[in-house]
Amino acid sequence: MRLATLITVGSLAVILGACSGGKEPNVELIQDMMESPAVKSQEYDESSPASRGMRVPPPNTVPVGFKPYRFAMDYEGAMNNSNPLAGDFSSEVLITGQKYYDIHCAVCHGEKGDGKSLVGEKMALKPPSLFSDKVKNWKDGQIYHVIQVGQGIMGPYASHIPKEEWRWAVVQYIRHLQKGTH
Numbered sequence: 001m002r003l004a005t006l007i008t009v010g011s012l013a014v015i016l017g018a019c020s021g022g023k024e025p026n027v028e029l030i031q032d033m034m035e036s037p038a039v040k041s042q043e044y045d046e047s048s049p050a051s052r053g054m055r056v057p058p059p060n061t062v063p064v065g066f067k068p069y070r071f072a073m074d075y076e077g078a079m080n081n082s083n084p085l086a087g088d089f090s091s092e093v094l095i096t097g098q099k100y101y102d103i104h105c106a107v108c109h110g111e112k113g114d115g116k117s118l119v120g121e122k123m124a125l126k127p128p129s130l131f132s133d134k135v136k137n138w139k140d141g142q143i144y145h146v147i148q149v150g151q152g153i154m155g156p157y158a159s160h161i162p163k164e165e166w167r168w169a170v171v172q173y174i175r176h177l178q179k180g181t182h
């Protein structure tokens with residue numbers, strides 16, 4: 001009886017011991033599946049249609065988290081695109097807005113938004129002031145639209161300010177700057 005117990009306990013210990021997940025790797029039974037070749041993106045790879053390691057994504061796929069802008073070709077829709085941060089002038093929103101405005105917009109439209117900047121002075125077509133009656137009377141969606149798709153010689157800034165909420169924060173910051181010019 002005692003011997004049977006010992007054998008049972010002993011074999012249990014051996015079986016459980018095998019599952020203990022020590023530092024040593026397990027024995028590889030099917031090695032090809034465990035060690036797949038790591039291909040570098042620019043590497044020549046004859047098995048790929050483009051002969052490169054980097055694959056072209058299948059048509060109509062989008063990156064994780066990507067949100068398409070529905071109004072790129074629809075100005076009417078863009079004008080009425082509602083600002084999720086409307087009326088929110090909390091320091092959190094303004095700090096975010098100022099951060100991206102100062103990095104991407106101030107270089108042309110000026111730190112204060114009045115269109116006075118070193119770069120602007122040298123441009124043939126001067127960046128306009130954001131304090132004009134025109135922009136003051138614009139709907140938030142129109143300012144957002146310019147950030148998103150650009151206007152005339154001004155390029156789009158959506159990829160520079162990748163989050164939708166940050167772009168709206170820039171709109172809020174412009175509205176905040178405009179308040180000081182009444």
Ligand code: HEC
Binds near residue numbers: 151
């Ligand atoms: C390289 C210089 C440059 C940068 C950087 C730039 N802009 Fe502009 N922006 C311009 C110019 C030039 C125009 C006028 C374009 C036109 O209508 O042909 C313009 C137009 C605008 C207008 C429309 C104003 C009007 O009266 O029609 C808005 C709004 C605007 N920009 C906002 C921004 C914001 C917000 C950013 C930052 C995300 C930004 N711009 C970055 C040069 C710039």
